[in-house]
Amino acid sequence: MTTRDDCRRRDESDELAPLRDWFTLPEGVIYLDGNSLGPVSRGVRRRVNEVLDHEWATGLVRSWNSAGWMEMPSRLGDQIAPLIGARPGEVVVADSLTILLAKLIGGALALRPERHVVLTDAVNFHSDLYIARAMAARAGRPVEVRAIDRADLAGELGPEVALVLLTHVDFRTGEMLDVAGLTAAVHACGALMLWDFAHSAGAVPLDVTGAHVDFAAGCGYKYLNAGPGSPAFLYVRRSWQGVLENPLPGWLGHARPFDFEPTYEPAPGVRTFVTSSPSVLALAAMEGALEIFSYVSLDQLRTKSLALTDLFIDLIAERVPGVFEIVTPRDHARRASQVSLRHPESYAFVQALIERGVIGDFRDPDISRFGFAPLYLRYVDVYDAVEQMVAVLEGEEHRVARFAVRNPVT
Ligand SMILES: Cc1ncc(COP(=O)(O)O)c(C=O)c1O
Structure with a gap:
């Protein structure tokens, strides 16, 4: 006992x-619910107060330049990168997880125009299923989302599969899938692999580089403790950068946002996946929340x-x-x-x-x-x-x- x-x-x-x-x-x-919403840390308090009392209150609009607000999506992405085994310049923070999945699914479908199936897990998180179907319906060609029993994945992989979307950890059961093994199987049939790391980032060591993962995204508010509704993160393997297009482009992902050009020209690297103005207070909370990960x-x-x-x-x-x-x-x-x-x-x-x-x-x-x-x-x-x-x-x-x-x- x-x-x-x-x-x-x-x-x-x-x-x-x-x-x-x-x-x-x-x-x-x-x-026992930090897998849903992590608690407040002193890093969050310090950094949010710093932004409120100094950068915003005193710096006002000047802080976009002087406090580096514009770089926050990439700066925080580089802090998250080691937590998932990514390299600098492969991760960016923006939006929410569902929106980032939309961007990655839409972009990935355009990379496999001759294929017409997205495979996913029938018990995947419902938001993942909804957005996969919505993006498939907007692919510009007939695309079917096949929600399968993940145990049957190997048998379902074939030349018609464009993309496989799986969540690494089953949100109901806590079962964790084999990232490297499944990614290799997906690649063997010529499809692309997108992982949802909502329930693993910050809790489980990940190695997207070693596993040759194409794309991934994850939540900020669970084990990263970045606060309710905090922004999410997106990973695009370096070899796909400049190839994968953001289907929801906006001015902040433009190569030169302040040239106000009428035609979109993607910013280099993963930055093109930022659509809108960064949510600075939310990013400040995330920046503070990530501090602790440099000590452990x-x-x-x-x-x-x-x-x-x-x-x-x-x-x-x-x-x-x-x-x-x-x-x-x-x-x-x-x-x-x-x-x-x-x-x-x-x-x-x-x-x-x-x-x-x-x-x-x-x-x-x-x-x-x-x-x-x-x-x-x-x-x-x-x-x-x-x-x-x-x-x-x-x-x-x-x-x-x-x-x-x-x-x-x-
Ligand atoms: C596995 C998984 N995917 C997607 C989401 C949706 O995240 P968001 O609300 O940031 O879109 C969640 C939220 O809990 C989730 O657990």
Whole structure:
């Protein structure tokens, strides 16, 4: 049996433990939802206040030049690049993830005009499915989006496939896919590979260069902790730059925005994927949020993340055997940084748990989802969270009527 003291000892010898102090976490809360919205860090506060009080308040419009606001999309892209194994100049920050996927899907379809299929996962995030279909419908030729069982991918690949769009980590189950292996299979049939790294960037080491990934995009507000609705990032492999076109061009992706030319001329490199004025306050939050990643390696984060999720899975099996189906793979190679539990009363269970200060979330139809962000979670938090789960179940608190009422955000 694992005890709370065992967990406390693990925290005492955890080299990442001091990083928790960077974050504001409310008293009495165990935060297991950093895979949905990361918490505020002191880097964010510092940088946002600096932009508010100095760059904007004092510098006014001059700050576009003097504070380097114009370069923020590329500057932040270069800070994110090492987190996904990209090289400088291959990542840019802009828009939201769905919009960046639209740009990449639209651009990629134009690169394979003789092919007419986009393959994706039937249980991919719904926004990815919607935007893939919308961009296929606007490809200028008939293009079919085939949403398949990802286990059948190898059999579905063929000469008609232009693009494969997969999300690296299944948002419901937390299952992680093999980036290098799947990208190689996709390339072997002559198709292009686009990865959605929403649930992996900042939590799992990635190597887009080694895996020869063509295109990728990911969220800022999950494990990167850049704030609610923060901009997203986009990766275009260097060899595709100057070839892949932005189907939603705007003045800020022009080679010379302030020449006000009537005809679009793409800026060199990945910058052409910026359409509009950068959202400076949101980018400032992201810049501050990324500071912490210069003090820790993704390998360190990954080691602790696996230890936290192992501990959680073991404690669930020990303390409430048979109550939940643990749908997240136990195999480390197939597990990201979340653990999902299937239970018919999951929605009410998560609500009851939140009332006890343990914040996770619910994903339709029956998944209780818990994220384990290694930057700020302690082993005792995992222990205490499971004890609260035991208390909810023993007291049948999840059967209380008010917990069945669905909130707009689950
Ligand atoms: C896998 C995945 N793709 C896409 C999105 C959509 O992101 P955005 O709201 O930035 O468009 C999300 C949001 O959670 C997601 O989890």
